[in-house]
Amino acid sequence: MNAKPQHTKKVPQTPRRILGLVASPRSYGNCELFTKEISQHIEGEHTLRLIRLTSLNIKPCRGCYRCIMDNPCPNKDDMEFLMREIVDADAVILSSPVYFLGANGIIKNILDRAFLFYQIIRKTYGTPCILINFYGIKDRLGMAPQMLQTFSAFLGLTVKASVNIQAALPGEALMSKTNLDKAKQLADILFSTKNLRKKYGCPFCNCEIIRIVKKGFICTLCHGHFTADARGGFVKIKEGPVLGPPEHLLLHKEWLKTMKTQFLAKRKELVKIISRYKDIGEWIKP
Numbered sequence: 001m002n003a004k005p006q007h008t009k010k011v012p013q014t015p016r017r018i019l020g021l022v023a024s025p026r027s028y029g030n031c032e033l034f035t036k037e038i039s040q041h042i043e044g045e046h047t048l049r050l051i052r053l054t055s056l057n058i059k060p061c062r063g064c065y066r067c068i069m070d071n072p073c074p075n076k077d078d079m080e081f082l083m084r085e086i087v088d089a090d091a092v093i094l095s096s097p098v099y100f101l102g103a104n105g106i107i108k109n110i111l112d113r114a115f116l117f118y119q120i121i122r123k124t125y126g127t128p129c130i131l132i133n134f135y136g137i138k139d140r141l142g143m144a145p146q147m148l149q150t151f152s153a154f155l156g157l158t159v160k161a162s163v164n165i166q167a168a169l170p171g172e173a174l175m176s177k178t179n180l181d182k183a184k185q186l187a188d189i190l191f192s193t194k195n196l197r198k199k200y201g202c203p204f205c206n207c208e209i210i211r212i213v214k215k216g217f218i219c220t221l222c223h224g225h226f227t228a229d230a231r232g233g234f235v236k237i238k239e240g241p242v243l244g245p246p247e248h249l250l251l252h253k254e255w256l257k258t259m260k261t262q263f264l265a266k267r268k269e270l271v272k273i274i275s276r277y278k279d280i281g282e283w284i285k286p
């Protein structure tokens, strides 16, 4: 996982393309305005292209694995458009409001289609990104930051900062000097070598949400295994298998392909099991 990236992002274009992915349905809400505020502070010639993710037509993944077998996705929707824009971007600003202790559901809908990201990962790997969650009530962030981190991880984006800003009313995020300073700071680091990564959280990937297991903790993002010492510091046990450079992520795709052979070998047995449940219950629709 910590292997040096063999794929460095293409040299930025002139003007640099900033892509703002806005996961809020609210026009002139915090996500939109703060993204625009950051862009105004980015030095050098650049454009800001904005996509309101909640307006996209993103169908649910059918779980057919056709894309894993390198066949086209049967869903004809806006995924291709979205992926093309992410590939063409020199930097991404991904923002979402917290909705019921998670990011807006469109983030999960897109993530459910992320087998498709394997097609572009070599081109998106290393693209700098900033993740921002807006939330209304003190500390009620739930799992939202982890959801945006997962989104960026499966695209191989380099997270320069993952920030959480409390602001309930549309535009409220821009009423405080602290937040305005933060926007400037985020703009300054986007194309620099600096980042604002937190020093706590998972000792492998900094994710703040961890699962408690019998012998310590498992990170809910990278799935690294670690424990705590007597002073509360984290002690690494084993690196997780989830994240890494494209060649690592693509190993998962290759493994999934082998499942087809397994399926064919067990098909008769599986059909027998399925047939026992076929006529049980009644499917109802609205």
Ligand SMILES: Cc1cc2nc3c(=O)[nH]c(=O)nc-3n(C[C@H](O)[C@H](O)[C@H](O)COP(=O)(O)O)c2cc1C
Binding pocket: 024, 025, 026, 028, 029, 030, 031, 032, 096, 097, 098, 099, 100, 101, 102, 134, 135, 136, 137, 138, 139, 140, 141, 142, 167, 168, 169, 170, 171
């Ligand atoms: C349906 C809904 C659910 C929300 N759930 C939460 C929540 O769980 N925690 C929280 O702190 N704020 C919650 N909020 C408040 C929003 O996160 C907050 O207003 C945010 O600034 C909205 O961003 P926007 O202006 O870009 O849409 C919720 C708002 C809505 C509309």
